Amino acid sequence: xxxxxxxxxxxxxxxxxxxxxxxxxxxxxxxxxxxxxxxxxxxxxxxxxxxxxxxxxxxxxxxxxxxxxxxxxxxxxxxxxxxxxxxxxxxxxxxxxxxxxxxxxxxxxxxxxxxxxxxxxxxxxxxxxxxxxxxxxxxxxxxxxxxxxxxxxxxxxxxxxxxxxxxxxxxxxxxxxxxxxxxxxxxxxxxxxxxxxxxxxxxxxxxxxxxxxxxxxxxxxxxxxxxxxxxxxxxxxxxxxxxxxxxxxxxxxxxxxxxxxxxxxxxxxxxxxxxxxxxxxxxxxxxxxxxxxxxxxxxxxxxxxxxxxxxxxxxxxxxxxxxxxxxxxxxxxxxxxxxxxxxxxxxxxxxxxxxxxxxxxxxxxxxxxxxxxxxxxxxxxxxxxxxxxxxxxxxxxxxxxxxxxxxxxxxxxxxxxxxxxxxxxxxxxxxxxxxxxxxxxxxxxxxxxxxxxxxxx
Amino acid sequence: xxxxxxxxxxxxxxxxxxxxxxxxxxxxxxxxxxxxxxxxxxxxxxxxxxxxxxxxxxxxxxxxxxxxxxxxxxxxxxxxxxxxxxxxxxxxxxxxxxxxxxxxxxxxxxxxxxxxxxxxxxxxxxxxxxxxxxxxxxxxxxxxxxxxxxxxxxxxxxxxxxxxxxxxxxxxxxxxxxxxxxxxxxxxxxxxxxxxxxxxxxxxxxxxxxxxxxxxxxxxxxxxxxxxxxxxxxxxxxxxxxxxxxxxxxxxxxxxxxxxxxxxxxxxxxxxxxx
Numbered sequence: 001x002x003x004x005x006x007x008x009x010x011x012x013x014x015x016x017x018x019x020x021x022x023x024x025x026x027x028x029x030x031x032x033x034x035x036x037x038x039x040x041x042x043x044x045x046x047x048x049x050x051x052x053x054x055x056x057x058x059x060x061x062x063x064x065x066x067x068x069x070x071x072x073x074x075x076x077x078x079x080x081x082x083x084x085x086x087x088x089x090x091x092x093x094x095x096x097x098x099x100x101x102x103x104x105x106x107x108x109x110x111x112x113x114x115x116x117x118x119x120x121x122x123x124x125x126x127x128x129x130x131x132x133x134x135x136x137x138x139x140x141x142x143x144x145x146x147x148x149x150x151x152x153x154x155x156x157x158x159x160x161x162x163x164x165x166x167x168x169x170x171x172x173x174x175x176x177x178x179x180x181x182x183x184x185x186x187x188x189x190x191x192x193x194x195x196x197x198x199x200x201x202x203x204x205x206x207x208x209x210x211x212x213x214x215x216x217x218x219x220x221x222x223x224x225x226x227x228x229x230x231x232x233x234x235x236x237x238x239x240x241x242x243x244x245x246x247x248x249x250x251x252x253x254x255x256x257x258x259x260x261x262x263x264x265x266x267x268x269x270x271x272x273x274x275x276x277x278x279x280x281x282x283x284x285x286x287x288x289x290x291x292x293x294x295x296x297x298x299x300x301x302x303x304x305x306x307x308x309x310x311x312x313x314x315x316x317x318x319x320x321x322x323x324x325x326x327x328x329x330x331x332x333x334x335x336x337x338x339x340x341x342x343x344x345x346x347x348x349x350x351x352x353x354x355x356x357x358x359x360x361x362x363x364x365x366x367x368x369x370x371x372x373x374x375x376x377x378x379x380x381x382x383x384x385x386x387x388x389x390x391x392x393x394x395x396x397x398x399x400x401x402x403x404x405x406x407x408x409x410x411x412x413x414x415x416x417x418x419x420x421x422x423x424x425x426x427x428x429x430x431x432x433x434x435x436x437x438x439x440x441x442x443x444x445x446x447x448x449x450x451x452x453x454x455x456x457x
Numbered sequence: 458x459x460x461x462x463x464x465x466x467x468x469x470x471x472x473x474x475x476x477x478x479x480x481x482x483x484x485x486x487x488x489x490x491x492x493x494x495x496x497x498x499x500x501x502x503x504x505x506x507x508x509x510x511x512x513x514x515x516x517x518x519x520x521x522x523x524x525x526x527x528x529x530x531x532x533x534x535x536x537x538x539x540x541x542x543x544x545x546x547x548x549x550x551x552x553x554x555x556x557x558x559x560x561x562x563x564x565x566x567x568x569x570x571x572x573x574x575x576x577x578x579x580x581x582x583x584x585x586x587x588x589x590x591x592x593x594x595x596x597x598x599x600x601x602x603x604x605x606x607x608x609x610x611x612x613x614x615x616x617x618x619x620x621x622x623x624x625x626x627x628x629x630x631x632x633x634x635x636x637x638x639x640x641x642x643x644x645x646x647x648x649x650x651x652x653x654x655x656x657x658x659x660x661x662x663x664x665x666x667x668x669x670x671x672x673x674x675x676x677x678x679x680x681x682x683x684x685x686x687x688x689x690x691x692x693x694x695x696x697x698x699x700x701x702x703x704x705x706x707x708x709x710x711x712x713x714x715x716x717x718x719x720x721x722x723x724x725x726x727x728x729x730x731x732x
Contacts (some may be wrong), residue, residue, distance in 0.1 A: 095491075103490035126490060188494055207494045238495045257495055290474060290510075293502035297495075347503065348477060353496050 021455035022402045022441070024395055025079040028065070029448035031393070041444040043431055047111040047119065050435040053081055053442055054121060055449055056106025060090040062123055062176075064134065065449075076399060079440040079453035085134055087176035090125040102127050108193050110202070112215075120179070122202060126189040129204055131180035131215065137173045141165040185211050185221045192242045198249040205242035210254060210272075224272045225254060225264065240355075241301045248307065255312060259283075259296035261321065279310075279321050281328045291343045291352060299355035304364040305436070311367055313358040316340060318369050318379065333379040333386065336371050338409040338420045351425045361434045370429025373418065374445050375405055391429065391443045391450040401455055471511040478504045 030039065038059025045054050053065040066084035068077070093102040103126055112120040118135040143165040147153055188207035195202045203224070204211050210225035225242075229235055237258040245251035250266045262275035283292065295315035303310045309330075312319050316337060319329035335356075339346065346352040351372070358369040370376045371388075379386045388405045395402055408417040431444040439454035478500050485492050485500075 098491070100491040101489055105490075189491070191495075235494075235498060238498055240495065257498060290471075290503050290506045292506075294499045297499060344474075347474075350481075353499065 022389060022452045023455050024397065024400045024402065025440070025451040025453050026081060027391075027393070027396050027448050027450050028063075028081075028083075035447045039447040041431060041447060041449060042105050042107060043109050044433045044442050044444050044449065045109045045111060045121075046433050046435055046442070047121075048113050048436060050437055050440065052084065052111070052119060053433070053451075054109045054111070055442075055444065056089065056109050056123060057447075058103075058105040060088055060092070060104030060106060060125065062087055062089045062106060062109065062121075062132070064174075075456040078438070079435075079451050081451055085174040085176050087132070089123045089130060089132065089178075090128065093127070107190060110193050110195050112195055113199055115199075122193050122195065124190050124193050124204065127183070127186055129182040129190070129193060129213075130178050131182070132176050133179045134174060134176045137175060138170060139167040140170045142168050180215070180218050182213055182218050182221070185213075188238075191240060194243045194252065196244045196249050197247055201249075203242055203244060203252060205239050205254060207238040210239065210242050210252075212266075222270070224266065224270070226271070226273060240298050243301055243303055243310075246303050246305060246307045253301055253303070253310060255298035255301040257297040258293070259298055259314060261298065261301060261310065261312060263323065277323070277326050279326045279329075281319070287340075289343060291347055294347070294352050295343065300357040302358060302360060304360050305362065306364055309364065311358050311360065313356050313369055315352060315354075315356075318358055318367060320367070320381070331381060333367070333377075335369055335377050336375075336407070338407055339372075342420065346425070349425065351428070354428055354430060356429075357431050359432055359434045361439070362437050366434075368432050368434060368441065370432055370443070372425050372428050373423040374427040374429055375407075376429045376432060376443055389452075391445050391448075391452075396450075402452065471507040471514065474507040475504060475511065478507065 029041075030036075038057060038061075040058040041055050042058055043054075043056040046052070047054070051067045053067075055063050055065075057063075062085075063083060064085040065081035068080040068082055089106055090104040092104045094100070095102055105125055106123050107126065108122075108124050110122045112122070112131075114120075118133050121132050121134070123130055123132060143163055145154075145159060145161065145163040182204070186204065186206040186209070188209070190204055190206045192205040193202060200215060202213055202215060204213065204221075205225075208226065208228040209223055211221040212224045213221045225239070227237070227239060237256045237260075240255050240257055242252060242254035245253075251263065252266070252272075253261050253263045255261045259280065261279040263277040263279070264272035265276045266272060268274070268276065283296065298312045298314050300313040301310055308323060310321050310323065312321065312329075313335075316339060317335055318333045320331040320333075322330045343352060356370050358367060360367055365382050366378055366380050368376060368378045374391045375388050376391065377386060377388055388407070389402045390405050403416075406414075406417045407423070408414065408419045413419050427445060429443055429445055433442045435441065441452050443450045443452065481500050482497055485497055
């Protein structure tokens, strides 16, 4: 790969003496205020080069956008993405034994590193993981002499010459085909998949178990973590997310609903019920409330690209952990602390159960996560700066710079501030993704995908 | 960990949180995609926390009421008292104290002093010879030095019974009583709206039967809305078992009696165990 294309462009991330500046690039999806449930975006993921951007939705569809190749080297327009492929990944199913409907909603998409001309991704719903091959076809064979004009096969006895067909160019066609279906390995709802750095295996995690698969083998998987108690009535925690280490193929982590993260080494034993490291921060007793357990539940865990840190998201904060220190995180960022006094209402309207994701930028200097009112937050670790930005149609003129937003927590509301009570809790940003090598971000509101890029001087 | 009522950030009372939580669990049974184990587990934590606060508040209520009655009783006695009769009276009080443990209702707890022997942290050993030693708490369960005054609804027979024992958790008396004086408890049949008792679910707990601690709301001053409590008992009777793991987590911090109350209330999350 041409390394010049992969230079990490963070020079514009923070202007001297100023804040980070982001510009609107595009928005994908219907403009309707009336959102069809099937169109609700449920996952967003860049591939390893950032050229492809995949989204999954509640209707079981996957839409892949491709970076416009002509514009890649034009700074202002390098974040133009266009639809590349759309396919139905999962369909609703019915489990007759348990009388349960299995939702087709795509919970996660993970790209495989590219090995040949085709692209591969894993997509999963609650029960089944599928490996999809996305390949391009831009030529077709012509010149067969085996068929009549109308398509019927000619009588072989009438064919007297051998004609080798020729490949001629055609309009680009992108085909998605399911190459593997990994089914029947999860009793509970799958919440995570993660491809191993060995490019041969991947893990899938549900509420109580983590399974290890070989990408080639669909009829077998190894269970490597099982936290199901002998008596289900003794259940106290569930697995909420799991991820392989980016470089060490023997290491993975899984987070729990109790706010702990366990790091496991697969070399130690076949069944990794016993963790190698346990990351846990003691609870602050003065913050104790009815909802302490809910807000400490971790909704996402992500390793940094360099593999030295991991980030966790719970309801109110983002925490950065050094893998060498288990006792507490090295950094904690408050996403929307003003919601702490609203937990009761958020419990009543179920918002307190929202599972926010988080992501790192390419060089691990900035982290991003979503919030309500279509706000999303960025935390610059190096400069100790944070920003609140909004994804909205009002700010969607091409290259329009996003104005930082501020939530007023009490007292006199300044101009341009928004009060906590005016926040729209139906407009939530749960899924965000950062281009692995550039300052291009994809932010999913309920049914729209916003693409922003950093401001080019 | 104990839930401190003072740390509650909103004015919603424990009882309405219990109702809301039960409705969430109930609704989750019909949600598309099947029961979400994670969400229901979190809801049951809220239930447990609300329950703790609810129990504490009710005990504080009862304690305050008992103190009031006891003070009145002592005043009456003082008026009638002949100073030479003090010795005989001590015996009387002790008997009254024991009778209180035996399940009579609304008696003064006995001693003229503040109720120290009866309000001791359950983590401590009961003092030897305490009147409550000999009385096993409801449903057995060993180590019977912990007791309390409980109003229980038997889900199988739908009978509400009040049983009065002696010890309460120390924290219960620490919490400032905020509710109106609790209702008098009495035995009566409760119509739980036609919900079948949970006959098929075997009891996993040491308690012989599933019991629901329930406040009788015949007192008009009582805070809880009667409709809410009947809704709660209806919903509770729907569910069969629950996360006793949540109980064992707190076993080293809480009283056995509360644990039993919670054990019976574990009925609320049966849906999750349906896997």
